[in-house]
Amino acid sequence: MGAQDRMSPFHHCTTPLLQHSRGPSMSSRRLLKIALACGGTGGHIFPGLATAEELHRRGHEVVLWLAGRNVETPAVHGWTGPVITVRAEGLPSGFSMRGIRAGFKLIRACLACRRKMRLSKPDVLLAMGSYASVGPVAAALSLRVPVVLHEANVLPGRAVALLSHWATAVAGCFEETRFYLKRKDLQLTGMPIRKELEEAAESKAGKAPSEDIFRVLVMGGSLGAHRLNEVASSALCALYREHPRLRVTHLTGFADEQAVTDAYRKAGLPADVHAFMKDMTSLYASSHMALCRSGAATCAELSAFGVPSLLVPYPYATHDHQMANARAMEKCDAADVVPEKDLSETWLMEYLTGCLSNSDRLAKMRLGARSRCGRSGTQALADLVEQVGSAGAVSSNKKK
Secondary structure, three states: OOOOOOOOOOOOOOOOOOOOOOOOOOOOOOOOEEEEEOOOOHHHHHHHHHHHHHHHHOOOEEEEEEOOOOOHHHHOOOOOOOEEEOOOOOOOOOOOHHHHHHHHHHHHHHHHHHHHHHHOOOOEEEEOOOHHHHHHHHHHHHOOOOEEEEEOOOOOOHHHHHHOOOOOEEEEOOHHHHHOOOOOOOEEOOOOOOHHHHHHHHHHOOOOOOOOOEEEEEEOOOOOOHHHHHHHHHHHHHHHOOOOOEEEEEEOOOOOHHHHHHHHHHHOOOEEEEOOOOOOHHHHHHOOEEEEOOOHHHHHHHHHHOOOEEEOOOOOOHHHHHHHHHHHHHHOOOEEEOOHHHOOHHHHHHHHHHHHHOHHHHHHHHHHHHHOOOOOHHHHHHHHHHHHHHHHHHHHHHHO
């Protein structure tokens, strides 16, 4: 589905397998002081937190570095380790007074990070990308602390693209990232996801849900997506008249929750509507297919559970990076793709009718999604951090 890709030469399926050897065994593992910069947005915080928890389980001392955004406090609720917060904000595109002010704030953030990091110098820094990584990475480089960067999307963000020139190691989730990030040694660790999600996905192992009903999972990201909510609910309500086994789970965001609930109730369609759900395990496990955006975390979780999907990339994402993620999923036969401007009630009804009548197609997409999953992305990234940190600590001791 969707127009042919004209953005990049995607030649093959993305398989996030770590390209280097496993980390040291528990008996020989060197305990490290690790700084982990994962502030900014949920797309950086949650994979960073999953990796932090894995490293903490291995006995390492892990300190989270955040950027002072409101979303960070509830996201890291339950984290019992140290947290350092240095306020930072991103640089707008183009030249403007706002950009000049943001530039000075970023310089102050870098200096503040260096002062704080000098007080307890880590063995290694893992940075998950975004503007929130710039200060901690600049501080680490000035203190000769080895740096590991993680890029979640196909298209590297500005911070990762710039800082990768000086990083000791760079990890990613998509093979296609090699085309955009000029690092021959890019490590394909995959995307860290929460331990409970990994365990549930492994137990499900790509098995199809019950065929008695057909459940569609609709989700537009943490803030919702008004057009996606509107078109999906209208199409599904109309489709229910001819396909009474249809069921829906719809995560709307807060703005559209009541309107979507009312639409399904009026049509008599059995639907579970929520503004937001923290526990996604049961939703992925019970869904026959998903209709959603194509953020890196969503792509990773759909792949882990083997959920076929119709991806509608967020059209205003920086450099259209969600479209690049979606095309990579499409190349694996894990998903179909439709630009939001082409999404209509009629088109979506025809598409879903085809899915309802073609179980072989969905089975192929399920296998395609699972083909992207190698070993745990969380464990693979933690292994890489251990390797870089241990090598750096040994080198530092030799100099002493």
